Amino acid sequence: MVALPEGTKMIATGVVTPFFVPVKVTLMLAFLISLPVVLYQVWAFIAPGLYAHEKRLGLPLIIASTLLFITGMAFCYFLVFGVVFSFIAEFAPKSITPAPDIEQYLSFVLTMFTAFGVTFEVPIVVIVLVRFGLVTIAQLKEARPYVIVGAFVVAAIVTPPDVVSQLLLAIPLCLLYELGILFSRFIKASPERSKATQDA
Template identity: 65%
Template sequence: MTTPAPGEETFISHLIELRDRLVKASIGIVLVCIGLLVWPGPSHIYDIIARPMIASLPVGSKMIATGVISPFLVPMKVTLVIAFILALPWVLYQLWAFIAPGLYAHEKRLIAPLVISSSVLFMMGVAFCYFFVFGRVFKFISEFSPQSIAVTPDIENYLDFVMSMCLAFGATFEVPVVVVILVRMGLVSVEKLKEVRPYAIVGAFVVAAVVTPPDIVSQFSLALPMCLLFELGLLVAPIFVRVTQAPEETS
């Protein structure tokens, strides 16, 4: 039997470690999903997700399901997505535990805050979209709907809309992290970013126009936080760079 070479043995051990971390992350998601299935249950979770839309409809109105298994499948999809979001800190911790042994001390100071802030900002973006944006967007749309049209949204279409909007807001709330990474890697300086601030503002409104529905409420609701988060990144980046400098960089 051939003995593996040292390099090959190290590579195999890394693959085994990666597999174990992926299994642990998956188990965490499954456990959270099982907990949500037990309480409060998929149907109640979907009712919570649908509240902003139901609130904008006439009293007594409900959403419709055009598919045979949609009333079962759609709430299950929502439950799985919510489970992943709630388990995101555990998933990111497994990622951190996998790469941490190969990092220097100053690199650990670099990665840990990025992992934590990324998960927190993503959840903040999703929460901002649900609690602030949805209610205003649906109310704005319902006010412009003709009286001759009965608004009865399909639950699958509504789920696709909600997921795309939450993903868009969660991703765009990562702007400070992107700014910090660009500055820390030396790809661009804070002074240069301040010079291109007008272009960044225009870019924020362009992105908002692309990823949100064609109404001014949702576009401003996304563009304005992006501009504020860009400014937050400019404030945090110099502090982050100074704290995570390697000893040779400091000298």
């Protein structure tokens, strides 16, 4: 909260807020630590329905997904928060002394962390869709206008009602979508999946 005036402190307006705030922080930390295990369990559920060569994608996907989620959170923490909080603080009238409620602040932070973490998973989703033959690169390119509109809609929903934070989410989402398409060029769709899709 470096954007707050010097000497300003956050407050707790709820009776049980001082108890639940550390609990929420602990749960978020536990989620990050257990994320690779959670992703592995999801993969273990899906793997029996995959071909042998597709199962080899498991470990790279788990590692990449974990790193991208953490990267998204780091991007949010080191860049987005500083810009957004400074932007909001500049619009506060001089007669108002900001004193954010710690619970609302934490909820906002966790929401933003989750939003950016999920956003940074977009390249993985794109690559998996192409690898399993569910979509083609041509189809992804055709969907580009809808993705751009969808990115700004999502950004408008999950971020504060200011243009800066919306742009800081929507633009990376669009760029990561393009990055996924770029990497998909080096990945061939599974022949079995492509044949099954054509037969269907």
